[in-house]
Amino acid sequence: MNTLSYGLLSLLTRNSRTGYELMQNIQPFWQAKHSQIYPLLAQLEQKGYVEFVHVPQSDKPDKKVYSLTDNGREALKKWIAQPTDEPVVKDELALKVFCIGLVDKEQARKVLHEREVYYQKKKERFAQSFERIKQDSAKPLEELEIHDPLFGLYVLIQKATLKADADLVWCEWMKSKLK
Amino acid sequence: MNTLSYGLLSLLTRNSRTGYELMQNIQPFWQAKHSQIYPLLAQLEQKGYVEFVHVPQSDKPDKKVYSLTDNGREALKKWIAQPTDEPVVKDELALKVFCIGLVDKEQARKVLHEREVYYQKKKERFAQSFERIKQDSAKPLEELEIHDPLFGLYVLIQKATLKADADLVWCEWMKSKLK
DNA sequence: CTTCGTTATGTCATTATTGACATATCCATT
DNA sequence: AATGGATATGTCAATAATGACATAACGAAG
Incomplete structure (x- = not known):
């Protein structure tokens, strides 16, 4: 589990979100493209830290709305207690x-x-x-x-x-x- | 040529430096390990943007002191005129x-x-x-x-x-x- | 006397990240 | 009518970056 994965879980503590929204919402803390987010979400789902419901849409493409599981919440708590990496800047x-x-x-x-x-x-x-x-x-x-x-x-x-x-x-x- | 390579050239505008010093001095702007710096310096040398002199030391390991060439300086000027990427933060x-x-x-x-x-x-x-x-x-x-x-x-x-x-x-x- | 940190350079397998491709619909602009 | 941007998900090859290994000599702390 890398930091970005925990970041996705962090966002899900407040709201259920689609992969696309997660990609947008995480930008202020961690810049990542959708091509990195989607595979990580699949991993998180396999681990049982998140689950999703399929939401069909007529005007826009269908979406998957992800939410945090109890397992995911426990993993997050453990992560917070771990030492924190210093911020990385590339300017x-x-x-x-x-x-x-x-x-x-x-x-x-x-x-x-x-x-x-x-x-x-x-x-x-x-x-x-x-x-x-x-x-x-x-x-x-x-x-x-x-x-x-x-x-x-x-x-x-x-x-x-x-x-x-x-x-x-x-x-x-x-x-x-x-x- | 990636941004980090230009960053190394930037540092060399003020002083000649060893790979080890470059690795240390670039940290405030761009966090990178020596394992990334040394191969880039070899590339820059091959392109003729930097040159180095071998400095033997008795108490510490020998070092290579890199300095910027005129070609390197020209490359830097062109880079400055290019559009600048927004800062990347991972926090x-x-x-x-x-x-x-x-x-x-x-x-x-x-x-x-x-x-x-x-x-x-x-x-x-x-x-x-x-x-x-x-x-x-x-x-x-x-x-x-x-x-x-x-x-x-x-x-x-x-x-x-x-x-x-x-x-x-x-x-x-x-x-x-x-x- | 041994271990650890600093200086100094280097390689390489693994992991992280990007950029390009792919598909599909809607809306606004040209 | 065509182009481009937003929404929405996904894959994959290429590049960026890390962590571990390797070598070597010094000084300091235990």
């Missing part, structure tokens, strides 16, 4: 910035601008996520307790927002350096 | 936090504490990096221009520091939630 932009002095300011600004747009979109997405869970939640978000099903999502969006802010502050600072 | 902790409600507060605190130590160490490392380049630099860091060889390093440490701060703010906030 092409950072590598380019390291040797940005090779090109002129004009081009450096272009490289930076691309990424600034990306960070801004990211921040907007998180703001939308906050809105969505605010509507789902009975209580004000600040009062959510650890066992509230929305808690995990809330604290992660909080973290992502803090990071996106840090990225944007850096972009502004960097732009002033390239004037 | 096991984030996945655990998503379903942290499965365990009790005590265990959740334990999981968080592990990572807090990690973020603190990270911040210290960046503070040390700042100290080091301050000593290397003739000017105050704030006045570095894009073509200064220290510029890329300076802006990256700035970014990493901002991010580490954001992570620590989140840890504090999270701890207050787990009281």
Whole structure:
């Protein structure tokens, strides 16, 4: 069982989801393509950690809605207690910035601008996520307790927002350096 | 040529380095083991993007000190002008936090504490990096221009520091939630 | 005196991940 | 009318990345 497999189980603690949705929803924590997700789901099903129901659709292709089994939930608890790997980052932009002095300011600004747009979109997405869970939640978000099903999502969006802010502050600072 | 190969060339713009040093120095931007670096360096040498001199050592094993060729520098410039991939993140902790409600507060605190130590160490490392380049630099860091060889390093440490701060703010906030 | 960590390079089998192909329907744009 | 994107699932060859093995010498800790 690799980390991504546990990640899929993690998502299923809150909602039943299709493979396609799992692929989309796991992106903020772990970038993976559908070609990796589907085989892992088949494995998880074989192990008895998830089960699925076939849902026929007329307008779109049929789907398989996966949900977590009790076995899956137990496996998750054990996984949480294990030591946690440090985050892995692969950042092409950072590598380019390291040797940005090779090109002129004009081009450096272009490289930076691309990424600034990306960070801004990211921040907007998180703001939308906050809105969505605010509507789902009975209580004000600040009062959510650890066992509230929305808690995990809330604290992660909080973290992502803090990071996106840090990225944007850096972009502004960097732009002033390239004037 | 994959991104990591260009990353190695990027590092060599500032200093000649051994494979072992490259493996260490690239960690903040791109986590890779020596078993991946050495074969890539051999490829880069074959392509004429880097060259090396053999340096015998008596106390430690001999080393190969790699440096960038003009061809390598040209390849780098072309790479910078290409569209940049978005950063890849694989964060096991984030996945655990998503379903942290499965365990009790005590265990959740334990999981968080592990990572807090990690973020603190990270911040210290960046503070040390700042100290080091301050000593290397003739000017105050704030006045570095894009073509200064220290510029890329300076802006990256700035970014990493901002991010580490954001992570620590989140840890504090999270701890207050787990009281 | 032995074991462990660091420096230093390298190979290789296994595993993780991607990109391309394949199929099918709907909707919006050109 | 055709093209492209979203939804939805799947396979498979190719590439990326890891973990284990191998060698070797030093210093420190036990």
